[in-house]
Amino acid sequence: MLFGLDMNSAINTMYIYRLRSVAVTQYLGIDIGASGFKYGIGSSKLGLQHFALKRNFDRSIEGFRKVVSDILAESAHHELSGICIGSPGTITYPEGKIVGRNPNLPFFTDIKPADLVPDGMNIPVCVDNDANLMALAEACLKDCRVCVGITIGSGIGCGIVHRRNIYHGARGFAGEAGHIIVYPDGLLCTCGQKGCMEAYSSVDGIRRRLHEVHSPYAGLDLPNLIASRQRYDEIDKFITEGEQVLIRGLANLCSVLNPDLLILGGGAMDLALYNIKNVEDGIKKLIPPAHAQCFRCVHASYGNRAGVMGGIILCERLNYRNKNCIT
Structure with a gap:
């Protein structure tokens, strides 16, 4: 006995907890804004386990690619099952391409936001409008x-x-x-x-x-x-x-x-x-x-984290349903 616990029971409990921790599936949500990128890691069950804001001063496609690469590098210690990118602009469905004018990010059009993710990453990527993802997160609450x-x-x-x-x-x-x-x-x-x-x-x-x-x-x-x-x-x-x-x-x-x-x-x-x-x-x-x-x-309720959480929820759903993500 240790602290009133049977050691065999305690060991089994810790073992089960570790198994559950390893089995937890997590997703990366990225919310592109005019002044920076909000991003977070989590799931619908765990909520947001990590949230941060990365300012972007290079308002160009290459600048955006650099920010996404930095976010992925910082998230490398997490075992991610998918990525969702939320962006302003009119996004075709299901292709996931921004078309027409994008007034607050005029250079960010005629492009698939999923292409910001470096080639060679073997991970599903989905895309949706940032306000859609905000509404999804709030509606699920x-x-x-x-x-x-x-x-x-x-x-x-x-x-x-x-x-x-x-x-x-x-x-x-x-x-x-x-x-x-x-x-x-x-x-x-x-x-x-x-x-x-x-x-x-x-x-x-x-x-x-x-x-x-x-x-x-x-x-x-x-x-x-x-x-x-x-x-x-x-x-x-x-x-x-x-x-x-x-x-x-x-x-x-x-x-x-x-x-x-x-x-x-x-x-x-x-x-x-x-x-x-x-x-x-x-x-x-x-x-x-x-x-x-x-x-x-x-x-x-989520404040400025809603878009990130909505991305996590959407990515989790697509993964659960085993559907192809928008790329």
Whole structure:
């Protein structure tokens, strides 16, 4: 006996624990953003076991390849069963290729993000839109049937999840909520259209509006921009208008999709750029009453880790189902 335990039992228990530890399957999720790469290792059962952010100052394809190679080198001591890369942009499904304009990463188009992984790695790689992965992670945490996930940062991303499965649309382009036209012939958006929600409600949209009126505050980083809101009327005006446009655009989206859950996430919402109660109440006033009865709007539980966790969940599912990943 040792500390009240039978030694044979204790040895068997430790042996079983070690076997289980070895058998745990883990995945690498990489979330590409305009300012850096978030990445993490884990599984749906274990959650995130490791999470980190790698800043990227070389905004080029080769710079991106270098960052991914560095992440893989740092993860080499983990036995990984798959990799998922989340990226902004319109991604074809199931090919996994970014097509068309990618406003916040203009050089990162007409490419498969899976190609950032070095040749010769014998490991499955899957790809999806970053907002899709955020919505997937959040939907798997909550009791909902239809979940819409909105990321607010440099741009506005959107993912739609039905019964915990991503809805991609006919070719993979579903969920471009940032480009809902709120004001016909309104402000020019980076997508080339006029009057998009993103032109008013994204962080870059607010900065562009400040720049157009020659505001000295247009260059402030987001924390200082929000902190200065109460002191400077022009900042408060554009943030208030951004919130109102967001409510109008999302109300249109919710009237069509009838989600029971709307998740607001992204770096701007982590810093409370918009008041989530105002957004929820505003949307409820604009959608049909029957829709409003089952509608709720909440903060992203995973915060800025949601895209990474969603990638891990998606990669795990594809591996479990023994399907070919998008490459």
